[in-house]
Amino acid sequence: MHPKIKSQELFAQALNYIPGGVNSPVRAFRAVGGQPFFVDRARGASVWDVDGNRYLDYVGTWGPAILGHANPKIIKAVRDAAKLGTSFGIPNPREVDMARTLRAWVPSVEKVRLCNSGTEATMSAIRLARGFTGRDKILKFDGCYHGHADSLLVKAGSGALTFGNPDSAGVPAAFTQHTIVVPYNDPEAVRAAFAANPGAIAGIIVEPVPGNAGLYLPRPGYLEFLRQITSAEGALLIFDEVMTGFRLAKGGAQERFGIRPDLSCFGKVIGGGLPVGAFGGRGEIMDYLAPLGPVYQAGTLSGNPVAMAAGLAALAELEASHAYARLEELGAALEAGMKEASATAGVPVQFIRCGSMFCGYFTSEPVHNLADAMKSDRERFKKYFHGMLDRGVYLAPSQFEAGFISTAHSAADIEKTVRAAARVFRTL
Numbered sequence: 001m002h003p004k005i006k007s008q009e010l011f012a013q014a015l016n017y018i019p020g021g022v023n024s025p026v027r028a029f030r031a032v033g034g035q036p037f038f039v040d041r042a043r044g045a046s047v048w049d050v051d052g053n054r055y056l057d058y059v060g061t062w063g064p065a066i067l068g069h070a071n072p073k074i075i076k077a078v079r080d081a082a083k084l085g086t087s088f089g090i091p092n093p094r095e096v097d098m099a100r101t102l103r104a105w106v107p108s109v110e111k112v113r114l115c116n117s118g119t120e121a122t123m124s125a126i127r128l129a130r131g132f133t134g135r136d137k138i139l140k141f142d143g144c145y146h147g148h149a150d151s152l153l154v155k156a157g158s159g160a161l162t163f164g165n166p167d168s169a170g171v172p173a174a175f176t177q178h179t180i181v182v183p184y185n186d187p188e189a190v191r192a193a194f195a196a197n198p199g200a201i202a203g204i205i206v207e208p209v210p211g212n213a214g215l216y217l218p219r220p221g222y223l224e225f226l227r228q229i230t231s232a233e234g235a236l237l238i239f240d241e242v243m244t245g246f247r248l249a250k251g252g253a254q255e256r257f258g259i260r261p262d263l264s265c266f267g268k269v270i271g272g273g274l275p276v277g278a279f280g281g282r283g284e285i286m287d288y289l290a291p292l293g294p295v296y297q298a299g300t301l302s303g304n305p306v307a308m309a310a311g312l313a314a315l316a317e318l319e320a321s322h323a324y325a326r327l328e329e330l331g332a333a334l335e336a337g338m339k340e341a342s343a344t345a346g347v348p349v350q351f352i353r354c355g356s357m358f359c360g361y362f363t364s365e366p367v368h369n370l371a372d373a374m375k376s377d378r379e380r381f382k383k384y385f386h387g388m389l390d391r392g393v394y395l396a397p398s399q400f401e402a403g404f405i406s407t408a409h410s411a412a413d414i415e416k417t418v419r420a421a422a423r424v425f426r427t428l
């Protein structure tokens, strides 16, 4: 590794002009100590910092880079689209292509509205659920993150956990009084919430596979239970698939687990690395949106032609390259290698994986929810993170983030990662 002199200089400058030097808090490395590196460029599974160091990247711009960085087909699509104009604010054909593609890939999405981020998607889906049902309350889960909209920023996972404020300042209690929070994977808690709020819960919003407090999986039957109880109670089931959509399968977690939610939220992969979000679902619900219905939602840049082009190119390439089978293989290899390496070193690690998403918790107890995740030894994680970084492997700089494999990772990259981890585990 070259000394990170330019990165340090840039960070020092950034601190003068940008709060904490970063435009999204987890990037600041606060949870692991040290300073972030600054990126010069990225290609495939690698990023290069401004000091010339190369890292094998498992953050993948926090999910979107499922085809690796600077995928040539996406770059070409962006260039071609940009030549025709970067924003119109007038309907353009690519929006229709995108909507049609989403509907084909995700059968529960009969109609879809495009927006600019995952936060916009969840915020709008919640408003729509409230408008459609005429109810105010929303049920969410401890440790699930649904973006930074006021009413959802309660016990919200990664960033919030990393900085020790489970609830943000600046959110009036009145704004979250209709947000009910219960532990994930605990059917009884959901039943109790419905019993305590009869006829008042508009919907449940859930990350079907929670990836913002590390990664843990729904217990068998749990998502089916959420489907049943929402239907029985006249509430909507909202899957926040901003992270899992187009990543765990063509049709996201809902395809993988065979559940049909009423509404779904997307982001990340759907934009091919450009800012895109979307929410969609049952036609009769979606038709409650303006201009047809009474629920207002809008966006100057929504359906942006360049972003649509990037997203469409990404989805086309995922399909053409049989990406999901390959990601599953790579994920299985990483899981097997990491489990063996930690066992050999005698370091207790719960390595949890779903397709190309993964997380290793430093605890000997199984992890099914946020309370379990919090048992992870974060001092160990810090050493592990820096040990891997020093060996050229970039993991998310927090215990409470999922890792992502891309189709640009090779079997050799996975082996290299496991070898690095085996060495680092011995030092913990």
Ligand SMILES: *Cc1c(COP(=O)(O)O)cnc(C)c1O
Residues within 6 Å of the ligand: 116, 117, 118, 119, 120, 122, 145, 146, 147, 148, 207, 212, 240, 241, 242, 243, 267, 268
């Ligand atoms: C990242 C994420 C969001 C927020 O998306 P942004 O594009 O960062 O606003 C919402 N929900 C989930 C599950 C996410 O992982």
